[in-house]
Structure formats: structure tokens, C-alpha cells
Amino acid sequence: MDPGASPMTVSDATATDSAIPEESLANVGLASQRELVWRKFTEHALALASGVVIILIYLVGIFAEFVAPRSPDFYDSSYTMLAPQQLKFWRTGEDGSTEFGMHVNGFSSQRDPNTLRRVFTLDENVVVPVGLFVKGAPYRLWGLIPSDIHLIGPLDPSQPFYLLGSDRLGRDVLSRLVHGTRVSTSIGLVGVAVSLVLGVILGGISGYFGGWIDNFIQRVIEFIMSVPTIPLWMGLAAAIPVTWSPVLVYFIITMIISLIGWTSLAREVRGRFMSWRNEPFVIAARLDGTSQMTIIGRHLVPGFVSHIIASVTLAIPAMIIAETSLSFLGIGLRPPVVSWGVLLQEAQNIRSLAEAPWLLAPGVLVIITVLALNFLGDGLRDAADPYT
Structure with missing residues (x-):
């Protein structure tokens, strides 16, 4: 303090305290350790976003049978090493108008004359309708609850649906x-x-x-x-x-x-x-x-x-x-x-x-x-x- 300055009086201290909002004064010392940690954590935007990502990943793991379109053991030898299909949300109707509808395009295949391998190409004319909460292969959630509802999948389970492609045995990479x-x-x-x-x-x-x-x-x-x-x-x-x-x-x-x-x-x-x-x-x-x-x-x-x-x-x-x-x-x-x-x-x-x-x-x-x-x-x- 400056030696020449006059000491603070009680009225000055009261005036200074009155400048602080009453709500802030009421919260001082009342927050628990958990609340203080949470307030500090919410200021860390990257950590907060990472927490949301981790929660989503663990939710996917907990409800794996429901989230996965198919069983991890399902395979179809007709669609081996298939490239990922793009999920589309709009399609052209018969009258030429654009309408909402989730779908993926099918494939046409042919043999490579040099390697004799089957080569798949996207066929824009083949439309595979896709829906949410669709019926598919039956399963038991956590080995206890029987169900056949999947989060996403083709309306016709026999149609090809490989959002992340397939492996050498024709198994769905996304489901696995x-x-x-x-x-x-x-x-x-x-x-x-x-x-x-x-x-x-x-x-x-x-x-x-x-x-x-x-x-x-x-x-x-x-x-x-x-x-x-x-x-x-x-x-x-x-x-x-x-x-x-x-x-x-x-x-x-x-x-x-x-x-x-x-x-x-x-x-x-x-x-x-x-x-x-x-x-x-x-x-x-x-x-x-x-x-x-x-x-x-x-x-x-x-x-x-x-x-x-x-x-x-x-x-x-x-x-x-x-x-x-x-x-x-x-x-x-x-x-x-x-x-x-x-x-x-x-x-x-x-x-x-x-x-x-x-x-x-x-x-x-x-x-x-x-x-x-x-x-x-x-x-x-x-x-x-x-x-x-």
C-alpha cells in the first residue's frame, strides 16, 4: 500500500463487497470438489469432445448386436473383397422428381480376362433401399434378450449391404x-x-x-x-x-x-x-x-x-x-x-x-x-x- 494513501475504512470495504454480485458471493466455498472438477473439465473443449467420442464408442460396443447390420460370422462368397458402398439419402423417382430415401447402389460383376478375378463395379441402376430399425438376422443381445431388429440395414436382407466393404471371405467389415x-x-x-x-x-x-x-x-x-x-x-x-x-x-x-x-x-x-x-x-x-x-x-x-x-x-x-x-x-x-x-x-x-x-x-x-x-x-x- 502507498504510505500516503488513507487506510480502507469499513464503509469502503462494504462498498467493494457490494460491487460483487450476490450470486457469486453465495457460491463461494459452497461448491463440492466434484463440482469444481466438473467446471474445470467443461472448460477443456477438446477433452469434452473426446469424452463424447469415447461414450459413443463404448455404446457401440455395448449394443454391438443391435448396431451391427449382420452377425460377425456371416459371409457371402458372391461378394468377396467388395469396395465400400456409399450411403445415399436422395434418389430420383420414376417421374424424375427428387425424393428422400436412404439407399445404396448395387454391383455388377465380371471376370478379369488376365487375372480371372471377379471385378465389381457400382451399378447406378440397381437401388438397394436402406432403413433404420429394420428386421434382419435374429440375435440375442448380451446373450440374453432375443431380437431381430438392427439399427441400420437393407430392407431386403438378401441384398448386398457393405458400408465398409467386405473381406476375402465375403464377410461384412462394418459388422465385424x-x-x-x-x-x-x-x-x-x-x-x-x-x-x-x-x-x-x-x-x-x-x-x-x-x-x-x-x-x-x-x-x-x-x-x-x-x-x-x-x-x-x-x-x-x-x-x-x-x-x-x-x-x-x-x-x-x-x-x-x-x-x-x-x-x-x-x-x-x-x-x-x-x-x-x-x-x-x-x-x-x-x-x-x-x-x-x-x-x-x-x-x-x-x-x-x-x-x-x-x-x-x-x-x-x-x-x-x-x-x-x-x-x-x-x-x-x-x-x-x-x-x-x-x-x-x-x-x-x-x-x-x-x-x-x-x-x-x-x-x-x-x-x-x-x-x-x-x-x-x-x-x-x-x-x-x-x-x-
Whole structure:
């Protein structure tokens, strides 16, 4: 303050406070931590948009049978390596007028005289009407609810409908991609859930108790992190019996990814607990007779929740990439299980890259999902940071 300035009087302070809207004053100190985090998160436009994308992707995975036009095992050898059909919304009526109507054009085929391959060309004269909530192949949603209604599909199920083309066996790439979304994204969630439990419990015990317990857990973490991943997976893939069911293989792959991915989170939790275990509120709880596990669960972990949420969000992409990479190399999930990595195996040859680039659609979806999850994690980390 300027020495020559007169001190502020009570009336001046009252006048200054009156200049602040009463609504703002009423909200000061009343917002919960959740509300403050949400307000900060909504200011991050890219993270908010990424959250919407992630929600849509997981909704597609949850309702895969309803969203997919066909079963992932459906094939038609008459339409192999078919290029994607363009979905059109307007068509010309018999009287020459333009009217609304979703449709795709059919194909005409002929043999290439040099390669003897069947070559498909779009036929503008063949119109395949398309509708929403149409009847198609019967299915059981989540294996429980019988239905035959699909989100989109041809009004005549026998007509060709391949919005993302077909593969070498005549299977619909879009339907297989939708069903693969459920497997790949669920592995990320389940794997992160198991890693979260192991990381928080073991990391918390290591950081809180210290001593020989800390040394033992840290040596285990260092051993796991030092094991080369690819040779480990190759050995595990050779050890998995071929007679195991796809569900059991899926479970084993998920567990192995989880057991490898918990180490980084455990070290982060350990560091935070080591810095907090001598804080006054922890000492007060200990002197009050609170048990050790209660101190960890009710006093230490809640203060670390915001960082855990951000870490989990950033760990899901790593789980998805791990499953995709291993399945792509043939040492992860295998057919008849449909995942993004299994689908990318179809693009492991020159013919696919040269003549059927639409088979790379799973890779594009992996990139979109991983980027969206990373942007979402960045937004959550910034919003949950108490120092901001």
C-alpha cells in the first residue's frame, strides 16, 4: 500500500463487497470438489469432445448386436473383397422428381480376362433401399434378450449391404468392426480395473509401511518390469492349449495384461503415500486408534482419487494397444474371437494394402480411440489437479 494513501475504512470495504454480485458471493466455498472438477473439465473443449467420442464408442460396443447390420460370422462368397458402398439419402423417382430415401447402389460383376478375378463395379441402376430399425438376422443381445431388429440395414436382407466393404471371405467389415469394438474396449476396462486394484493396494501398502515390505514389493515390481514383453507373450501363446474355448482365452489374455500393467500405478501410489504417511491427519488418526487399513482406505486413498482417475484414463489406451498389437502378431486373441487386432491380421498382405485399403479401418478406429482417451485423460488430470 502507498504510505500516503488513507487506510480502507469499513464503509469502503462494504462498498467493494457490494460491487460483487450476490450470486457469486453465495457460491463461494459452497461448491463440492466434484463440482469444481466438473467446471474445470467443461472448460477443456477438446477433452469434452473426446469424452463424447469415447461414450459413443463404448455404446457401440455395448449394443454391438443391435448396431451391427449382420452377425460377425456371416459371409457371402458372391461378394468377396467388395469396395465400400456409399450411403445415399436422395434418389430420383420414376417421374424424375427428387425424393428422400436412404439407399445404396448395387454391383455388377465380371471376370478379369488376365487375372480371372471377379471385378465389381457400382451399378447406378440397381437401388438397394436402406432403413433404420429394420428386421434382419435374429440375435440375442448380451446373450440374453432375443431380437431381430438392427439399427441400420437393407430392407431386403438378401441384398448386398457393405458400408465398409467386405473381406476375402465375403464377410461384412462394418459388422465385424462393431463386434470387435466390444472385445477390444472391454479388455481395456477389465484390464485397468484389475491393475487399479493391484496398483492401489500393493502400492499403498509399500508406501505406508515401508521397511522390508516396501523392499519386497519394489523388487517384485522391478522383476516384472524387466521381463521382455514380446518373448514372454510368445511363450505364453505357445503354452495356451488350442482346445481352450475363446472365452477362456479372452479371460487369460486379460488377466496377463493386467498382471503386467499394474506396476507403474503402484509406484505412483507408493510415492504419494510415502509423502503423506507422516502428515498430521495421519498421525492423529493413528493416535486415535484407527487401524492401518482404515487409514489407508479412508484417509489416504480418497485424497489420491483424482490422480487415480486420470491415471486409469491414460492406462486404458495402453491396454487397448497391447491387445491389438498382440492379436495382430498372432500371439493374442485368435479367431473366431473378433477384435481390432484380429481384424488387422486381414491387412497383413500386399493385396490388402493395394486393393482393399478398407481393411485398415480397425487401425483407424484404434487411433481415434487412443487419441480420444489421451485427450480425455489430459482434461481429467488438469481438472482434478488441486494446485490449479
